[in-house]
Amino acid sequence: MILNKLILSCIFFIFLLYLILRANSPSFKLKNLSISSCNKIPPSLAESILHYATTNKTIQQKHDEISITLNVLEKKSPCNFLVFGLGLDSLMWSSLNHNGRTVFIEENIHWIQKITKEVPSLEAYHYIYDTRLDQAPELLSIGKREDSCKKNLGDPRNSKCPLALTNMPKEVYEIEWDLIMIDAPTGSFYNLPGRMKVIYTVGLLARNRENGETDVFVHDCKRYVEDKFSRNFLCEGYIRGQVRNLRHFTIPSYRSGLVKSFCP
Known part of the structure; x- marks a missing residue:
């Protein structure tokens, strides 16, 4: 400690x-x-x-895991940084993105109240997920099978794919994110939400930006959901590296039409 x-x-x-x-x-x-x-x-x-x-x-992440994100922040900050999960490391991320905008999405309203009382400067929004971890195999199969999940890659709010989150806070959809960290929702037990839909939706957010690319970080990537869903919907071909439990993807914009396939 x-x-x-x-x-x-x-x-x-x-x-x-x-x-x-x-x-x-x-x-x-x-x-x-x-x-x-x-x-x-x-x-x-x-x-x-x-x-x-x-x-x-x-804090949860180790020094060498934090260093991967820090290296990208050093190049891109001040930037737009979206973090799924509010925790003991939130003030660190917000500070390392000095003069940028760092937004946190958290499922536990009481945790939001506790953390923002301690650190009022944090920008955090509450969102309740409608999934359970034990739905992961079925959702993975749907995402790989349904055309709506692989061909309509615009604004997630207009997606027909069952994996797309369409009613998150408007800030999630209206800002072009340079970095996205997936470290929530909770997914340790079968009755918890799991990160299935978050991972898929983040892929849409990255592909739907006007131009450039989005750096995406998935924590706990040695677990089944984080591993399988990130490889399938953020794509193995976009993996830039992994240290311990943190996997780094760089996903390009699909708006230009130059990128045709869902995964390279």
Whole structure:
């Protein structure tokens, strides 16, 4: 636990050092002559350092798993970052995407109230899933068999595929996401929602962006649902790497019509 806290502190202080050095570089100063020479820590970063320095709780992902997403954030931030799941690491993700928009979707309203009371700056939305983990084999079969799940790849709200989530908060559909992290809903027992529909819907969101590509991260990818559904609906051909339980996909836009097949 102490080691994890030290690692997190190091990550934030390195990021802080980067911001300060960038702010003191000649090119930065030329562009910001009207700005005060006093460099302050960004509020989100200061809040994160204080939060993780004083908490006794350990976040779920390991250091090398976090590093995969951090590497992408370093290239793309500030950006639009969608996270399925609200947890002890949420403030970290929001802070690492400094000046970007980070949105969290969470199934447990009481957990949202608890976390946002501790960290009011987080943008979180409640959503109740209508699936059970024991439906996974049937949903996998439907997704692989039905034409509506492989050919109509536009806005998920207009999809006829039974795997598409069509009534999530409007922010999910109206923003083009640069990064998406799938770390929810819960899926450890047969009567919990599982991530079947989330994984499929994220694939639609990525393919439906105007142009460019979306980096998608699937946590717990050694479990049946996360493994099978991500390989089939985010596609093995789009896998960029995996460390421990975190799998990284890069999915291109399909809006141009240049990409014809559901999977490469």
